[in-house]
Amino acid sequence: MTERPSRRSGGRDARIAARQTSDSSRVVRPGLMGGQYRPLSDRDVERIHAAALSVLAEIGVADAPPALQSLALERGCKLDPSGRLLFPRMLVEDVIAKAAREFWVHGRTDSRYDVHVGGQRVHFTTAGEAVTVLDLKKRRFRPSTLVDLYDFARLVDRLEHIHQFGQTIVATEIADPLAHAASIAYACLSGTAKTFGISIGQAEHVAPIVQLFDMAMGGEGRFVKRPFAVVGCCPIVSPLRFAEDSTAVLMETTRLGLIGDVAIAAQAGATAPAALAGTLVQTVAETLATVMVVNLVRPGHPTTFGIWPFVSDLRTGSFTGGGGEEAILSAAAMQIARYYDLPASVGAGMTDSKLPDNQAGFEKGVSVAMAALAGGNYVCECAGMLASLMGCSFEAMVIDNDMLGMVQRSLRGIEVNDETLSLDAIRQAVDGQGHFLGSDQTLELMQTEYLYPEIADRKSASVWAEAGGRDVLEAAHERVHEILGSHYPNYLDAGTDTAIRDRFPIRLAPEDMRAACKRW
């Protein structure tokens, strides 16, 4: 099977050599189409939708902030005797019908990184805001810091199949909320040219961060015209209560014309029903409530339908991200988002393993594949996260990039046309040399049909053994060192950098950024 024709013309050899220079962007690209996997019947989707509307109309959402309440009551919402905000079915249907179907997030310096969110287009993004980072050698988690976030940004900048850099960790050493938000924003701006997402804890800090982004773009008002980042928020405390601060952030983000990137993570068996259908009902209702918030503040303004149903291990009540229940819930949630045709995000690719081991591999792979094939626009949490979202790992990030490549190639599917059906190629092989190695079609397709992994090992067992018999974790550790020891991007020019540092409490010291080479 591995026999090759023994002699080839120089011209063909040259062509082969040229094609062996890998350019995987010819094979896969951001925004491949999902939606081929539909775990629910159409009827089941409609029943879940109807039940979610009943929840919003009859049970409602508690603790609506006064500013939201007055907007909602104006549009026909009601308060029940205990003050819960009830959303009439017709109003919700109307808002869904008129809501934005898509939005763009733009690469600040490179349009190759533009992300077009909506439709069936699938993108992979980190997320998580973990509080620890895995120290692989010691097999323990240590508190995460700002310089870790900068390192993660630099790393993701070099990992092809991660399309956006969502905030992987928090800077646990920074207590002041504005300093935290500004420093996180700065670390992302410095470390990656990709689009990114950050969290802002308090509404009054949204405008200052927009100023920071405007400075990075070279002028006031520029960011909102061509946003390169989204602002994460979790405006619901499940079951069915508005979170005061985060709702205010979403309202302010919307008011300023930014993209609020919502995550609603009701947890089946703890903060949502143990019946998975019931968790979908409640999470759909809660997520629709956030769509209402955005559209009450600014009708038709885009946001993410950020439906992240989570799962409990009912033996302990703890969150578990790695089971089949989580995978099917996430995929079903994305099918429902496609039913609404709203730009959507979901948390998939979580694992309960504490190490980037085989368990992490299959828990991530299965859930990411299912969420992507179901048409998730933003598949979040898909890289780097471990320990049920408690920690992030540099090595896992590199391995997960290969996993995402595999899923990307699967998503691309199979093109069927006269040429790819290959009747001529089959006839030629049968009549000729009896195989397809080195045929014109094979040479033509080797760099457009086939994706080659970055670190996943494809050596034969004997070659592998001679090369030291490494596992992928060792290869990943080495690759992390290679990238972080050499990739020091400079995505802010010196003048802008100084101006931002003068204006904001940036806690990422230049000497720490330069000292990165010593850390790695």
Added chain:
Amino acid sequence: MTERPSRRSGGRDARIAARQTSDSSRVVRPGLMGGQYRPLSDRDVERIHAAALSVLAEIGVADAPPALQSLALERGCKLDPSGRLLFPRMLVEDVIAKAAREFWVHGRTDSRYDVHVGGQRVHFTTAGEAVTVLDLKKRRFRPSTLVDLYDFARLVDRLEHIHQFGQTIVATEIADPLAHAASIAYACLSGTAKTFGISIGQAEHVAPIVQLFDMAMGGEGRFVKRPFAVVGCCPIVSPLRFAEDSTAVLMETTRLGLIGDVAIAAQAGATAPAALAGTLVQTVAETLATVMVVNLVRPGHPTTFGIWPFVSDLRTGSFTGGGGEEAILSAAAMQIARYYDLPASVGAGMTDSKLPDNQAGFEKGVSVAMAALAGGNYVCECAGMLASLMGCSFEAMVIDNDMLGMVQRSLRGIEVNDETLSLDAIRQAVDGQGHFLGSDQTLELMQTEYLYPEIADRKSASVWAEAGGRDVLEAAHERVHEILGSHYPNYLDAGTDTAIRDRFPIRLAPEDMRAACKRW
């Protein structure tokens, strides 16, 4: 989120305790329905079908054995000038229409292990016939032996989510074909009560193995009435040639009324077109040719539509089982099998990694999930295999069982009905304690809606660190020792055992079976 009510009644505590006794058979079962994932459009499936019929009608299959040729010519097939057997489109369509839609393989001693193959029902089975076994500590592969197969059988006997024991390895120390086949059959019969699959290399050994199986069933003619095993064969050498010995085995198997379990593994870019659609066309044609063989010998007799499209890494020409190309091809093949409504098998769950590491985890998880969701009746190669099918691993088998459990839970999907939509449960939680922990619905569902993994770690990071900070491979190694050091089933009674040993050259010495406790 993990808060629990601090006091509960004794009755409720008792109920909780009772329900914490895991019985995962209430959560998932063999034969869950796939088919929700359809990677190809209906039109593309039809075009691939039409092209495959063109291949069979116009290019045909070379090297048909004389016995097959005469049957085929009688039914209207033709030979082209070079002797290739051409199958008229109408004949192929007619055979597909009249072919068996399903078959049963029965647990020999326990009907819980019955496997009903066909429709959308999904089963997981080992397979592979590797020639090596991974020595985890030494990180090297050693030649596989008969006693390894016996150990794999005992291990799979205890792994819930592996529904059938296909022959994982060959006994490299046995050169004589009949002794090999009989010894393999004996090892499977002794080691597991599950249904199994073995390969028989030569047609004249099929009848003796049936005799052996009849002895195990306690009387002549019993096996064919209630088969507990299928007979593997690979009757095609790609592209488009019959393999003499294996075709004879399939014909003899069919003649005797057994289930021939076919695997057609044309390799994209080497023995099939590099265009994935072309590989599907050729593999569909080749697999339909084997369906023709069975139905020419015995019209309407069941067999597997064993379509296993493989993939080359075109940088080397070597087989690669772990890429996205393999995953999408396998899923598409299963969609085509569902289009034909033929009982089908596919190879999915292969990895190019040499160790049960993170790479193995995601390569297996993604491809198994996709093949299962596409409705593969027999998802083969889904457990234990490593190194692009060159080796098998006991530790991988145990880990993969948890992966298969996760996929099983995903396959089961989400039941939507008045009760699971949970409007009452949501209302009660909102009006009452504000969460769902310990609610009646939660307690009711914790053993029927949620699957708990066998070895996958769900501990918190701190508890995990205190418990030694192990990875799943260490846990798997321990579990292998537990099972193989304690599980010595005796599925053949002493009289039958002696009778079989008197009649057949069984190379598995009783002292080696008993010495298993020393190996583990």
